[in-house]
Amino acid sequence: MYSQQVIDHFNNPRNQGRMENPDGVGKVGNPVCGDVMYIYIKVKDDVIQDISWETMGCAAAIATSSMISELAKGKTLDEAEKITRGDVADALQGLPSVKMHCSNLAADGLRKAIEDYRNRRGMA
């Protein structure tokens, strides 16, 4: 049911871990639904210098967290903000349809982290 890319990111997650003193944090999902994602970013000159994440959830939730960290790293905030759920799913060679809406939270998490960063900087 999962693509090789999903299984690879699930088994070898990239940029995983809690970040000390992040510039922005995005928390999405709900334990009641089974998927929770925390996305942490460090920003310098409007560019995402570092990104990491913590996720409780199914393989799709973990793989999308891992994938968005690769997609967003080094991007400007404006570029990163435009990454969609569809982009994440495409980069993973697709997700099962039941997982598209419930577990594909990473793009939302990243946007929230960027929003959090801007709020902290009084830029919102």
Add this chain to the structure above:
Amino acid sequence: MRQVYLDHSATSAVDPRVIEVMMPFFDVRYGNASSLHTMGQEANRALEDARKTVAQKLHCTPEEIIFTSGGTESNNAAFKGAAFTRLRKGKKGHIITSTIEHDCVLNTCQWLESLGFSVTYLPVDNYGLVSPESLEDAITGDTILVSIMHANNEIGTIQDIRELAHIAHERDVLFHTDAVQSVTKVPVDVQEIGVDLLSVSSHKIHGPKGVGCLYVKKGTTVDPLLHGGGHEKGFRSGTENIPGIVGFSEALAIGEEERPREMPRIERLRDELIDGVSIIENSWLNGHPKRRLPINAHFCFRFIEGESLVLRLSGKGIYASTGSACSSKSLKPSHVLLAIGLPPEDAHSSLRLTLGRDNTEGDIQYTLKVLPEVVTDLRKISPFKASFQE
């Protein structure tokens, strides 16, 4: 890599002895049991011998065994059969079941509700047990059928079917039990437990897929699901699956013969598994500590999700399943775990390990080495380490 199959409640390997007795019926003795010629009669003899064997193992007469395509059909046939009999008299009726039944029962009930039948879903306690008092209170003058599963497919809890059937019979109501998970694991004697209808599946007992039976006590009227050439005394038309039926009866015979020594062995392995897992923090056993299938261990591991656990275990050669249906077609947590009172966030974190004939001490040692590592790895990834409040 070592392969450890711990998903015997999903399905089981066909025993080589079963395959052997099935083989001639594919290409040598392939006759249609309804044919008059010698080959047909040979097939018919095999069919009736299989029926005798199954009847003997379940402690009933051959006439009371209807071969079906398996557990789902048997359960559908019991519920819809009882309902159709009632409809034929121009009436609807009331059905009682439990909240922890298999989907093939719950979805059948919902469909019957859409036709105008009413259904009471009895709650269960934290162990998954139905209370006899709640059944007694639920029966009305309009109740046509009570169905409570013998052993639960997720948490393995075994009901006192004898007592529940007795309550139904005191009020002249038919009693059905889904024994798909319990047959060959614990004694199933239809006379002793006193049921009118009982469902059995072959592939859960090291037999082939696509076959099973419904026990229908003599004198019980349930209308057929399938009309046609009048096979199975008109209850289940369709050319009989002779290789499957022969295999099913052999699997049941082997399972029953070996049960007295095999189940205690498996139960010891299972207990070793439970003891070993119990040292993992923030985890626990679901279901009843004693009244459970000897093959079943079912746990929650807080702060991780069942599907991830199953897939990471699979990567290490351990094949298990999750109560959380997140792994399959729906994303809802298991209705069984919600029914025993688990909050959804914990219901998502479940793992079912079900043992079988092929499991060894080495399998358990390997699982007890790998499982804690996988749990630790996934908790490292999880934002929650000690509570959901972080």
